[in-house]
Amino acid sequence: MFTAPWVCRSCSRLATRSLLAGQTLRRRASTGPASLPPALLQRAHKLAAEHAQLSASLATDFDTKTAKRAGELGSVAAALKDYETAKASLAELNSLLSSTDAELRDLARDDVAPTTAQLDSAARRLSIALTPKHPFADMPCLIEFRPGPGGLESRFFTDSLFKMYQAYCTRKGYRFKVVKYETSDQAGSASGYASESPLQEAVLEIEDEGAYEIFRAEAGIHRVQRVPSTEKSGRTHTSAAALWVLPSLAENTTSDQEADFSDPESDFYIDVSEVKSEVMRARGAGGQHVNKTESAIRLTHVPTGIAVSMQDHRSQHRNREAAWKVLRSRLAQRRREEREELARSLRSSVLAKNQVTRGDKIRTYNYQQDRCTDHRSGVDVHNLPDVLAGGEAFERIIESVREYLVQNDIEAAIADEQVAANEQAAAEAKGAKK
């Protein structure tokens, strides 16, 4: 097998691995079409049929609601069509492979690989189209930064994270603004790495539509391992920061979204009478007697106990608006999470392990090893300064997590379909027995 008289085991494994990997790849590629479960295909056919019906009805009389639904289903119908075409041509090629004409056989053999790849990508596109889109996916978002336990060090690190996301948005050209940036005065003269401030709480708003979809995978606990600048004996500390990603309503509300927030059915709806609003009261007589500059405002949603305080801007008016915005977003996220929790408990327990809740640690930034690891996608990046500057390395991490999340959603959708199909089958079997 080898020309060398002796090869160590690990080297021989390395040498043969690529060969084997190629084989498994080929094998998997040929079985690719079968990987799309029949339940999913069935659903795709059902939706495509509905799409055809809707398009037909749209041709005669136009209705915005129907048009919207048809638009949503359009991607499913198109993906299904691609999938069927690719499948049909593959079947044709397969029949040609058993042809008696040698030339034809060769031609067909050349075409098998690209067609299979086409079929794979069509299958993937179809499963993405069938995955229900996150209801907040098209919205702008708010990212909230909170230091975890770990005192000053975690506050300093939270500031680094905050700057990282700002830098990333600048690099990508997203429109963003700082809604809240509150530092603690506990630090005294201490300062963190690279002029970090002791952050107490911050809120960053990314105003681009669809920002929620881009950043929703960033929510969770971000862990840091480093030697704090305040540490005298050089021990590595571990501390953490929590990030929450909330949906937000676009600033220039279109009629659609405005209805969103005054509609009691909407996640963003808040009954004004349920909110307690507090302002800083002037000492003494108030009015012309004093000239206070405090403009802090605090809103409390009484039923849930969610409180938002805002004091960033000199204008009380702007502080109040910002506080309302954050309150609405927090409430919407909370309502959504409660519903997801309910849906998850109904779903088969197989998937439960894949769900990441906000309490889970999602990423580690290790300064000593110059490494950033995402615990969900398992991606390691070895250029921490570039990550913290929101550069290419950070983008690689974000992309890997989004990829992971899409895969997760597809699996969840497939599981849901299978559960539904099983239930239906069980019901039919029961009906047949009776």
Added chain:
Amino acid sequence: MPRLPPSLIWKAHSISPLAATLLPVCRDIPSALTELRWIREHVQSTSASASSSALDGVRLRRLCRERGKGVPLQYVLGTQPFGNLDIKCRPGVLIPRSEPEAYTTHLSRLLKTGHFSPRSQPLRIIDFCTGTGCIALLLYSNLSSSFPHLDVTGVDISPKAISLSNTNLQHNVSLGLIPPPSPSHSLTFQQSDIFSPAWLSPESEGKWDVIISNPPYISPRGFATDCSRSVRNHEPKLAQVPLPRPDAAVRRQEDVFYARLLDIGAVVRPKVMLFEVGGMDQALRVVRLVGERMGMGEWEVEVWRDWPDGRAVEGEERSVRVDGVGEVPVRGSGHGRSVLVYRR
């Protein structure tokens, strides 16, 4: 004022020497840091050129020193936000407070919902003692989209105030915060003494639908005891303490403007009047004055607190009995801040 403990000054100094500069006027570290941030943002946003960071540093230190000596922040920075507007402030003109912001916003909400008069009719508003023009500007800003015809006039005795309020009009139009005045929506400022006889001429009857005013209402004694030092030393006394008038119909010097405003109201007969007052005692005196001068036959009276749309906290009465007037509703929470008079 209690002395600042040296430990606090040291602590502020260790965070930033400039925070320690601001400490004498801010009194605690969080608000000193907040003001320092605002001053820094102001310096950065008005920086002459990007390269002159050394000059910016000098300017920042100068502004902080000025503020530390007690000059109001609004005079140091030159502006004060008021509702959605940006109001320029200059020494010699009273700085807009947050209470007028609250009651002006609340009043415009009531006017918009047609609480006092139908929205299809033209609305004419006069604001006496307008100062920076903030109340007139905010009413104009809030109402111009809801009324097909709106006419707002601001009046002040001080030429400085009139010049500043005109500047504020242009400033906010150029920022795009309010629409520029047009034939159907006008906003003008005029210099005039509220005590001049012209205001009582019979031809002003029915000329205005709304009279609003934040007049001087502090007694000479109150000015010495209740006003904060920064207000006493830097803001115009003319805007806070009425000058003594020998011909005044009321005994107390701090109430002379209300007597005059109600006399004008009796001639003009507007739909709504709203006057800022210095506290609950003064509010009740004004309510009694309404009863004496206008009669309660066709007028309703309310007292509004600092935040008229807020919830009353424990210990805040929802209504109060006034001799000769009856039960008067008290709305919102905070100190008694304004008196609303409207035609039933």
